[in-house]
Amino acid sequence: MNAPLRRVGVVVMVLFGLLFANLNWVQFQKADEYRTSDYNGRVQVADYKRKRGNIEAGGTAVATSKETTGKLKFLRTYPGGAEYAHVLGYKPVNLADKGIEQVEDDFLAGNSDQLIGDRIKDMFTGDESGGGNVLLSLSKKAQNAAYNQLRNNQVGAKRGAAIAIDPRTGAVQALVSMPSFDPNPLASHTGSEAAAAFNKLDQDPAEPLKNRALAETLPPGSTFKIVVAAAALENGVTKTTQIPAGPSWTPPTSGTPISNAEQSICPQPKVTLLTAVTDSCNTGFAQLGVRLGADTIKEKARQFGFEQEDLTVGHLGKNGLPTAASRTGDIQNPDGTTDEAALAQSSIGQNNVRMTPLEGAMIVSAIANSGRQMRPYLVQQLLAPDRTTSYYTAKPQELRQPVEPQVAADLREMMVSVVQNGTGRKAAISGYTVGGKTGTAQSAPDRPDHGWFIGFALDKNGTPISAVCVMLEQAGPGGSGEAARIAGQIMKAAIADPGGR
Template sequence: MNAPLRRVGVVVMVLFGLLFANLNWIQAYKADEYRTSDYNGRVQVADYKRKRGNIEAGGTALATSKETTGKLKFQRTYPGGPKYAHVLGFKPVNLGETGIEDVEDDFLAGTSDQLIGDRLKDMFTGDDTGGGNVLLTLSKKAQDVAYDQLRNNEVGAKRGAAIAIDPRTGAVQALVSMPSFDPNPLASHDTNEATAAYNKLEKDPAEPLKNRALAETLPPGSTFKIVVAAAALENGITKTTPIPAGSSWTAPTSGTPIRNADPSICPGRQVTLLEAVTESCNTGFAQLGVRLGAETLKEKALQFGFEQEDLTVGHLGEGGLPTAASRTGDIQNPDGSTDQAALAQSSIGQNNVRMTPLEGAMIAGAIANNGSQMRPYLVRQWLAPDRTTSYYTAKGRELRQPVGPQVAADLREMMVSVVRNGTGKKAAISGYTVGGKTGTAQSAPDRPDHGWFIGFALDKNLNPVSAVCVMLEQAGPGGSGEAARIAGQIMKAAITDPGGR
């Protein structure tokens, strides 16, 4: 009898030991997670007890909080609806925050270390001072134009993106992804309604929740020729150097000829580099890329920002909206040697080359800014709840210098020629010097081509005022021309309303 009792006693002691260990583990390691969980009702009530700060641009509140009569005191609202959705994100009750609502959550909620003085004051007054206010760099006019023009594009594209930046500072002037979504239902205090709205968006095959301006990577087509041209200029080729061209060219080891978009484009045996950029000569750039070599092209793309995996867009310190890395892709045979056919295709922005719209705008911005590429950012300023104190003001910071001033000047001249004399005429703005490069990229044999445009605008003193990239996914014929037209409209709006710098 004693033996069975001893065994039971041992089992009970082991169970109590496990329970004790689990409780200590929860207190030591899991307490913060449970305490701050979005599913903790007490946390939710506390979170919504203090009025969340505004997110603003150009003096307009893009995200604000209104008082309610429910258990949760304040309701988050987004007056602009879908227009700013991919920048702002949303602040839900039971789901995780996204966008600026996420990356600036502590300051907006009033829990940031920066706002400890306000919280200490509340301890003595009994008040619940609201959260801090986050001011963005966006130009309201440029954002309006980008959103409206993408939605009403003239080629019927259903997906795309546009982003504009100030080349001198990196301040984002416009950021739109199409299709968009209304963040208001996602912030509903009716958690069933919010969850249903989120699930519907998540299951939508058009992926409206995806921020295509920062996270979509597609073949950039002829816009990548600017990177190739930069490499050429740094390797003994000038604007006026003749390069081989022709109506058709087949790379070594390839049985598939590369042709130009139209027989009238550079049909002669040679063209200058300036003419090749202006006319978007595929045969010229394919041969030029093979001449320069895979490593030279990959290195130049790297210097422009390809392959960067840690870039964020938000605050100039740590954190921000995540971005996808642009890639030059594989240009090798199985034995490690260069695949000449793949290199020829890569040189015209095909093969495995992939680029985000953000990267396209950064390339154009660096060329406009004398070769200096600035780090892109969205958050201009942090203001105290009472708006009397600024806790942070952005100051533009150089990210890298992919080309020197002379190469940048040559590239500007070639890109201006594209808009004045070539495929980018629809981007022209009266009274301003506009440069750019169109791109048409194959999507798949049974799908329409993507349309791209990257470009910049300079004022009468040739100072850069805006750089832009517009991408129309599966836009088909005329897609790159329509992207150029939209880009011109966005830059024109940014000229009249540059946003915060």
């Protein structure tokens, strides 16, 4: 009789022990997870009891909170609507936060350790605590130009992106992805309405929730020739060096010829590097890339930022919006030797080369800034709820120096020639020095080509003002010219309002 009772007692003690261990696990290990869970109703009520701080661009609130009479006291609203959606993201009740709303959630919600002094002060004064305010680097005029020009592009492209950066600081002046979406329905306090709005966007084949400026990678076409030109300038080639060209060229390992976009482009056997960039000579760059070698091309692309997997865009002191890595891709045969046909195609931005619009803007910003590439950022300043104290102000950080100042100067001269004499004329701005490079990239045999443009604007003193990349997905004929025109409009707006305030 005693033995069975002892066994029962042992089992009960083990069960109590497990229960005790589980309670400790929940209290000490899982507490934060449960406290911040989107499904914790008490947390939701507490979270919405305090007024969330504003997110502002150019002195205007583009995300704010207004008081309601419902169970949740404040409703998050987005006066900027779709224009700022891919920067701001959204703050839903029962869905995951996105964008700057997620990155700066603690500060906006008033929970940040930085704001503890404000919370203590409010305890003594009896004032209601509020969240901190996030000021973005965006230029209102540049953002508006990017949004409207993309949406109303003249070639009928339905998908694309534009991003502008201040080359001197890395401050993002504009960031737009097309198609966009209205974040307001996603912040609805009615769960069924918010879920329905999200599901509709999530299931849309056009992928409006995707931030194409940071996360889309597509073949960059001839914009990649700037990377190849940089490698050439560092390996004995000058602007006036004659390089092999011609109307057509077939790589030694392939029976597929590479030709130029038009018969009038560099039909002569040799052209200068300056002419090859200005006229976008495919045959010249294909042969130049094979001459330089795969390792040289890949290394120069890496120095400009290709292959970087940990770059975020937001607050310089911590994480921000995630980005996709740009890639040069495989240029090898199965036995490990260089596939010269693939290398020739890669040298004109085809084959497996893939680039984000962000990377395109970073390449050209480094060239505009004498070879120094600054880390891009969106968060310019963090202000207390009462706006009297600044808890953070962005201090520009150099990310890398992909080219020396002289190489950058040579590249600028060649890119200015593209806008003055070549395929980028539509980007010109009266009274300013504008350089750039167009790119047309094959999408698929049954789909229209992508259109690209990367460019910069300098003032009369040679000071860089803005560096821009515009991508029009499956834009077809005229896509790169339209991308150049849009880039010119964005840079013109950035000249009038450089942002960062």
